[in-house]
Amino acid sequence: MQPEKNTENSIPATGNTANGTETPAASPRSLDDPNATFEDLPYKPQLTEKQAKRANQTFKGMVLSIGFTVAILIPVLMLNPPPKDDAFESDVNLQATAEQTEQISGFEIFAPELGDKEYANFARWQANTAQGVPYWECGLVFEDKNFVWVRQAADANPTWIALITDAATPTETRTIGGAQWEVRTKDQNTYLISEFKDSTVVLSSDTSAEQLNSVAEQVASELD
Known part of the structure; x- marks a missing residue:
C-alpha cells in the first residue's frame, strides 16, 4: 500500500x-x-x-x-425446557410403604395424607441399626420446601434419642395437639419428642417451626 x-x-x-x-x-x-x-x-x-x-x-x-x-x-x-419446581413428582408411595411396614413393626405407623404440592421424598424401615433400635422414618416435604423428618420406634431409649437428635439440648416441654412434647434444639434444628401408647415419635425440622408444630398436631391426632 x-x-x-x-x-x-x-x-x-x-x-x-x-x-x-x-x-x-x-x-x-x-x-x-x-x-x-x-x-x-x-x-x-x-x-x-x-x-x-x-x-x-x-x-x-x-x-x-x-x-x-x-x-x-x-x-x-x-x-430441553428448564425444570419447574411444581413439575416434580415423587415416586415414594408413603401410604403403601407404611402399610407394609406395619406388618413387621408391631406398632401403628404415622404416615399422614399429603396435599397436592406435598410429598414424601423417602420412607423406609430401619431394621439393622447400630443402636439396636429398629425404627420407621420418612421425610415430608411441604410448600415452600419446608421439610419435616419423622422417626418412630417402639423400643426407644435415651441413648437412641440422643443419637437421633444429635445430642440436642432439651429446652422446654410443650403441649401440641393435646400431647406433651419435649423440645430440643441444636444449631438450626428443632426436635419434638413424645411418647404414645406403643411408640415414641421424634420430629425434626430446620426450615419451619410452624410446619413442625402442624405435623406434631397430626401425630397426636392419629396416634393418641
Missing part, C-alpha cells in the same frame, strides 16, 4: 493584497500534538480492493457463524 500525499493540509501561499507580501503555507501539526486530527496525517490509509474484499468476507462469515449457532441453540432449548 503506497502512502498518498495529503494535499488537504497544504495551504498554498496567498498574497497579501494589503502590503503585497505572501503568507507562507501552514504546516501540518505534529502527531505528538494533542490537538492533531486526521487531517494532520502525512497520508490517508486506504484499503486495496483485495483487502476490502477480504474484510467484507470475514464480516459475512462472522454473521453466518452467529446465525448457525442461534439456529442450533433454539431447537435444543425448546426440547
Whole structure:
C-alpha cells in the first residue's frame, strides 16, 4: 500500500493584497500534538480492493457463524425446557410403604395424607441399626420446601434419642395437639419428642417451626 500525499493540509501561499507580501503555507501539526486530527496525517490509509474484499468476507462469515449457532441453540432449548419446581413428582408411595411396614413393626405407623404440592421424598424401615433400635422414618416435604423428618420406634431409649437428635439440648416441654412434647434444639434444628401408647415419635425440622408444630398436631391426632 503506497502512502498518498495529503494535499488537504497544504495551504498554498496567498498574497497579501494589503502590503503585497505572501503568507507562507501552514504546516501540518505534529502527531505528538494533542490537538492533531486526521487531517494532520502525512497520508490517508486506504484499503486495496483485495483487502476490502477480504474484510467484507470475514464480516459475512462472522454473521453466518452467529446465525448457525442461534439456529442450533433454539431447537435444543425448546426440547430441553428448564425444570419447574411444581413439575416434580415423587415416586415414594408413603401410604403403601407404611402399610407394609406395619406388618413387621408391631406398632401403628404415622404416615399422614399429603396435599397436592406435598410429598414424601423417602420412607423406609430401619431394621439393622447400630443402636439396636429398629425404627420407621420418612421425610415430608411441604410448600415452600419446608421439610419435616419423622422417626418412630417402639423400643426407644435415651441413648437412641440422643443419637437421633444429635445430642440436642432439651429446652422446654410443650403441649401440641393435646400431647406433651419435649423440645430440643441444636444449631438450626428443632426436635419434638413424645411418647404414645406403643411408640415414641421424634420430629425434626430446620426450615419451619410452624410446619413442625402442624405435623406434631397430626401425630397426636392419629396416634393418641
